[in-house]
Amino acid sequence: MTPTGNTPAATAVYGAQVKEAAEYIQxxxxxxxxxxxLILGSGLGDLGDQIEDAVYLPYEEIPHFPRSTVEGHAGRFVIGKLEGKDVIIMQGRFHxxxxxxxxxxxxxxxxxxxxxxxxxVITNAGGGMNRAFKAGDLxxxxxxxxxxxxxxxIGPNDPELGVRFPDMSQAYDAEYIKLAQKLAxxxxxxxxxxxxxKQGVYAGITGPTYETPAELKMLALLGGDAVGMSTVPEVIAASHSRLRVLGMTCITDMAIGDELEPLTHEQVVKVANETKPKFIGLVRAFVREVQV
Known part of the structure; x- marks a missing residue:
């Protein structure tokens, strides 16, 4: 029986699962x-199709991996060359x-x-709460x-994955932000x-419901500029793993509490697709220029 919950036994099992999945991909x-x-969000997975001499690895083939069930997420790793560098791309994520x-x-x-x-590099589609934004902004x-x-x-810490109390003061790398601005x-x-x-604070919620007007007003008052249903857990794990992160949001709709209109996932994907050439262009330029 596999241990579950936030127990030392479950933590040990999780560390073994990370190792086994990594060895399989290796x-x-x-x-x-x-x-x-690179983690590619809704409507942004086409970059994975631009990888040279790509190796495709569906998530269901990887030990202990769940499946991506969201429309617009291919559900696989793409491994190969992008702008002269070896990369591994997630076409679709887990929520x-x-x-x-x-x-x-x-x-x-x-x-x-x-x-x-x-x-x-973590990308997502999100709603814009900053009135200076518009749909289609990055x-x-x-x-x-x-x-x-x-x-x-939460739960016992595995020191092989990271420290007990990871610092989050620079979760989004300042040098990477400057480089992206320079390349834009x-x-x-x-x-x-x-x-x-644009630049701003991303408010991560659970979903899958879109936000109510009152929730959007609250998030804006707390300092949020965009809102979405992903990214935050991944960035916490990245900080735990001491990875340097560049995070980007495609503003697919305006989420202003006083002016909220009905929204569908199809609308989100549509705007992400329209913005895709600029988004992909920026990511490619960043991969080309970043020193790793």
């Missing part, structure tokens, strides 16, 4: 040694609202760290609010305009 890398990991425990949600982060990844995440009511590090002017939109990046 056996399938085809000579690649990924140094950069707390899918019914997975937080430790399952962040399992791929620990596995990528075990494989030797030191830089993690926001660099400078900080976050964990509004999920949970934390993947070279990225062009469909009309030839240069990319102008």
């Amino acid at each position: 056996s399938r890398l085809g000579g690649y040694s990924p140094v950069i990991g 707390y609202y899918e019914g997975y425990e937080m430790k399952k949600v962040v399992l791929p982060v620990y596995v990528m760290a075990k494989l030797g990844v030191g830089t993690l 926001m660099l995440i400078t900080d976050h609010l964990n509004m999920t009511g949970d934390n993947p590090l 002017p070279e990225i062009k939109g469909n009309a030839g305009e240069s990319l102008v990046l």
